[in-house]
Amino acid sequence: MLRGLYTAAAGMITQQRRHDTATQNIANLNTTGYKQVDSVSHAFPDVLIAAMQNGTTKNIGRLNTGVFAEQSVSQFLQGDLIESGKTVDFALSTDLQIVDPATNMPMIFDGSGKHISAEGEVTYKPQAFFTVQDNEGNKLFTRNGKFSVSPTGEVLSVGGFKVLDGNGQPLMLNGPEDRLKVDGQGYLIDNNTGQRSNSKIGISVVTKPMDLVRDGNGVFHVEDPEAAQIRFTDANDNMQVRQGYLENSNVDATQVTVDMNAAFRAYEANQKVIQYYDSSLQKAVNEVGRV
Structure with missing residues (x-):
């Protein structure tokens, strides 16, 4: 009885975490560059049930002993681009590919950005991010391109992080921000000559985006950059920088609302089960025990 x-x-604990994840997504429905989070649940290890009779043991089957919310997985799919008209607002439009070594052709990813090989190996679609730096010099990654310019000419992200250039150094402007112009690859355009300069916005490709760790404020970090295979973009990448645009949240409001209601109903069902067991234990102690 106590096992039940x-x-x-x-x-109940699992459904509470699932509900919290859904409400977090809804709260960030209009947050620039926000990536939806999905809660992944797994069962506890099964228990082998056996019966003993006349000195012999007979296996009856296996019993599952519960469920737990193991992790929260970010969905890095492209969000809608919203025009802002501001020169310091940027968005990334990407469709990065990986060559399948088995076929020597680009991998085909499903709607969730996942490719499963014939052997069952899972590969996630690479993603591009603006590269920023915190006060301790740590590299961080974000899709929120709502930038600003400090009085000294430093380009800053929403959280006050320094935006890096293509060489991994803080991006600096030599003129007023209203004259800032960038081409589709992120290179700054010289206002005097109209030619592409050598300076560009630092955009990193994370080949294994599931290695990213969410830090809050719309930024991520990586524990092992080499394992995540991080590099700066090049001319071969199918990526475009859109100036005067921002990337909206990729949260699917309908699906998240359904998940939230489903978690609430499942929580109620488990609550009813606990109330039933509580009533049964009360009878066992107060009535059966009295006899």
Whole structure:
């Protein structure tokens, strides 16, 4: 009986975390560059059930002992681009590819940005990010291109982080921000000559985006950049910088609302189970025990 009580309690905790994840997504529905988070649940290890009779053991089957919310997975799909008209607002439009070594052709990714090989190996679609730097010199990655310019000419992100250039150094402007012009690859255009300069916005390609760790404020970091295979973009990448645009959140409001309601109903169901066990234990102690 107590095993069922613990199983229902584990279900309540899991559904609470699932509900919290859905409400977080809804709260950031209009947050620039926000990436939807999905809660992944897994079952506890199964328990082998056996019966003993006349000195012999007979296997009956396996029993699942509960569920737990193992992790939260970010969805890095492209969000809608919204025109702002501001020269210091930027958005990335990307469709990065990986060559499948088995076929020597570009991998085909599903709607969630995932490719599963014939052997069951999962590969996620590479993603591009603006590269920024915090006060400790750590590299961070964001899709929020709502930038500003400090009085000294430094380009800053929303959180006050320094935006890096293509060489990994803080991006500096030599003139007023209203004259800032960037081409589709992120290179700054010289206002006097109209030619592309050598300075560009630092845009990093994260080949394994699932290695990114969410820090809040719309930025991510990587524990092992080499394992995540991070590099700056080049001319071969199918990527375009859109000046005067911002990338909206990629949250699917309809699906997230359905998930939130489903988590709430499942939470209620597990709560009813706990109430049933509580009533049964009360009878066992107060009535059966009295006899």
